[in-house]
Amino acid sequence: MKTTAADSRLVFDTVSVSIKNKDILHGINGVANSGELLAVMGPTGSGKTTLLNVIAGRIPITRGEVTLNGKPMTKALRRRVAYVLQNDIFLSNLTLYETLYFTAMIRIPDTVAHSEKLARIDEIVDALHIRGCLNTIIGDFMVRGLSGGEKKRANIACELLTDPDIMLIDEPTSGLDSSTAHTLMQQLKGYATTYNKTIIATIHQPSSQIYHMFCKLLLLVNGHTAYFGEADMALTYFDNIGLTCQPNYNPADFLYSSKCILDISTINIKDADREDQRTTRRWPTGFWTQYRMLTWRNYKQSKGRIFERYESAQSLLMAIIGGCMYFQIADTLDTFRDRMGAIFFCVVYWGFNMMLFTISGFPGERVVINKERRAGAYRLSSYYLAKISSELPLLIIMPIIFFSIIYWMSMIGGVSGFFIFIGINLMSCLLIQGLGHIIGALMVNIRHAITVANTIMVGSLVLAGFFNTHFPSWLFWAKYLSLVHYPMSAMVITVLADTDPTPCNQTTAETFEICKTSEFLTGKDILMSVGIDLPIHCYLSTMAILIVLLKIMGYYVLKWKKG
Numbered sequence: 001m002k003t004t005a006a007d008s009r010l011v012f013d014t015v016s017v018s019i020k021n022k023d024i025l026h027g028i029n030g031v032a033n034s035g036e037l038l039a040v041m042g043p044t045g046s047g048k049t050t051l052l053n054v055i056a057g058r059i060p061i062t063r064g065e066v067t068l069n070g071k072p073m074t075k076a077l078r079r080r081v082a083y084v085l086q087n088d089i090f091l092s093n094l095t096l097y098e099t100l101y102f103t104a105m106i107r108i109p110d111t112v113a114h115s116e117k118l119a120r121i122d123e124i125v126d127a128l129h130i131r132g133c134l135n136t137i138i139g140d141f142m143v144r145g146l147s148g149g150e151k152k153r154a155n156i157a158c159e160l161l162t163d164p165d166i167m168l169i170d171e172p173t174s175g176l177d178s179s180t181a182h183t184l185m186q187q188l189k190g191y192a193t194t195y196n197k198t199i200i201a202t203i204h205q206p207s208s209q210i211y212h213m214f215c216k217l218l219l220l221v222n223g224h225t226a227y228f229g230e231a232d233m234a235l236t237y238f239d240n241i242g243l244t245c246q247p248n249y250n251p252a253d254f255l256y257s258s259k260c261i262l263d264i265s266t267i268n269i270k271d272a273d274r275e276d277q278r279t280t281r282r283w284p285t286g287f288w289t290q291y292r293m294l295t296w297r298n299y300k301q302s303k304g305r306i307f308e309r310y311e312s313a314q315s316l317l318m319a320i321i322g323g324c325m326y327f328q329i330a331d332t333l334d335t336f337r338d339r340m341g342a343i344f345f346c347v348v349y350w351g352f353n354m355m356l357f358t359i360s361g362f363p364g365e366r367v368v369i370n371k372e373r374r375a376g377a378y379r380l381s382s383y384y385l386a387k388i389s390s391e392l393p394l395l396i397i398m399p400i401i402f403f404s405i406i407y408w409m410s411m412i413g414g415v416s417g418f419f420i421f422i423g424i425n426l427m428s429c430l431l432i433q434g435l436g437h438i439i440g441a442l443m444v445n446i447r448h449a450i451t452v453a454n455t456i457m458v459g460s461l462v463l464a465g466f467f468n469t470h471f472p473s474w475l476f477w478a479k480y481l482s483l484v485h486y487p488m489s490a491m492v493i494t495v496l497a498d499t500d501p502t503p504c505n506q507t508t509a510e511t512f513e514i515c516k517t518s519e520f521l522t523g524k525d526i527l528m529s530v531g532i533d534l535p536i537h538c539y540l541s542t543m544a545i546l547i548v549l550l551k552i553m554g555y556y557v558l559k560w561k562k563g
């Protein structure tokens with residue numbers, strides 16, 4: 001269950017922040033003790049979120065410092081801090097329960113028993129009154145899911161699960177009706193006092209009932225401290241400087257309406273009470289727990305996208321159309337163009353599909369991953385490995401169905417060639433997926449990412465050299481830059497290499513150079529004529545190396561582009 005936190009004292013001492021030459025915070029002072037609810041109030045744009053970001057270590061401080069029990073806030077100390085952002089960031093396809101389950105399993109340390117983790121979910125679900133929507137998906141702008149208020153509580157529930165000692169909450173009551181807002185603040189206050197936790201919440205114009213729950217108040221105006229101290233004493237303070245709140249008037253409304261001229265409070269910060277004895281591990285859970293839970297969640301999140309009804313129907317339709325177009329091709333050399341056409345169709349259709357699928361998965365995921373990684377929830381390596389492996393079975397099922405339909409309808413390589421055909425096509429999918437991961441991770445703007453991906457794909461088709469009888473000799477190397485060249489070459493070799501030679505006078509062979517000097521045309525002659533001049537193992541091993549290299553590069557790109 002939840003632990004009672006040791007006494008702590010979080011101090012922000014003359015904190016100033018400038019971003020892009022704009023001064024946002026000007027020497028803010030404040031203290032938040034354990035067991036207290038500190039409210040940060042102020043008009044919009046006064047710097048409330050910036051202050052939370054500073055405490056959470058998300059933006060650098062220009063001057064001043066933030067300390068916990070007298071020690072500067074290091075990365076390790078920040079692991080005791082949970083930050084509930086103003087925006088509710090989740091993976092949309094998971095239900096609320098799945099989201100909480102994932103968070104509990106991955107962020108509550110491995111030392112806590114599974115049953116206790118489940119009990120903690122139960123307890124928080126009841127405390128935040130979200131049991132009724134546990135099986136509702138989170139949803140997004142396309143698919144309706146949790147309401148705004150439910151999402152807000154889900155967001156807080158996820159952070160509460162980790163049993164943090166200090167909670168920073170940006171606008172916990174925004175979007176909630178007054179009764180839900182009141183209950184939520186009551187629960188947060190109860191959490192702080194019962195478990196000796198520290199809560200710092202920014203809040204816009206609270207009701208007077210909520211206002212009286214605050215232990216301390218920090219009032220910001222244009223990035224300056226207008227008041228810091230006991231919330232109950234704020235009105236007395238303003239009364240003393242000639243700004244009097246009328247009886248029965250909501251103190252929060254008064255504070256916003258009164259001209260709280262900059263008056264920087266001087267706070268007497270006492271020495272830190274007690275040394276922090278708590279050990280802070282780098283990650284709450286081990287690699288395998290992270291890998292297992294991330295694989296599970298990623299599977300849940302991507303399943304809907306991979307087996308999307310329209311896209312699956314499109315793939316089946318395309319496979320049948322392709323199968324009809326290349327139906328039962330004879331195993332002779334004069335059909336080589338048809339067989340190359342069928343192979344080309346498979347490689348290109350799944351090349352584009354795989355690329356778009358991989359890239360389009362990033363925008364929704366990126367913000368969630370960044371949020372969780374900032375909170376120190378898991379290693380990048382476990383996330384990346386989980387992403388690759390969880391998508392794998394899902395990514396190959398539809399392509400295998402597609403390739404099987406085409407193969408058996410067209411019979412381009414005989415019965416024995418089926419598994420080789422499927423294998424090479426799947427390698428091609430993996431190759432493109434690897435590149436898609438890199439582009440998706442590199443480019444935040446989805447339109448830019450799609451443009452780059454299309455350029456690479458179309459460039460690969462042109463450079464592959466299969467549809468060009470006068471390929472410039474000085475550009476002979478360009479085909480090796482084409483992603484399409486490798487799988488197509490390998491497949492064309494498997495379907496043509498062993499075909500019986502055919503007399504030159506029985507085919508469209510007159511177009512082949514060899515027929516001017518020879519009576520027979522062989523599969524090898526055809527391969528050479530389309531630029532396939534290496535043995536099959538060269539193409540296959542190059543693809544295998546590229547797949548591994550692209551996966552490794554994808555990891556480093558993600559690492560480099562974090563945040």
Ligand SMILES: Nc1ncnc2c1ncn2[C@@H]1O[C@H](COP(=O)(O)OP(=O)(O)OP(=O)(O)O)[C@@H](O)[C@H]1O
Pocket residue numbers: 019020022024042043044045046047048049050051
């Ligand atoms: N990265 C940034 N670059 C430039 N200005 C910024 C940046 N971040 C914040 N600001 C500015 O700093 C000021 C304070 O912003 P902040 O988001 O902290 O205000 P806030 O009090 O939380 O506002 P709200 O109540 O509307 O959420 C605003 O004027 C904002 O435009």
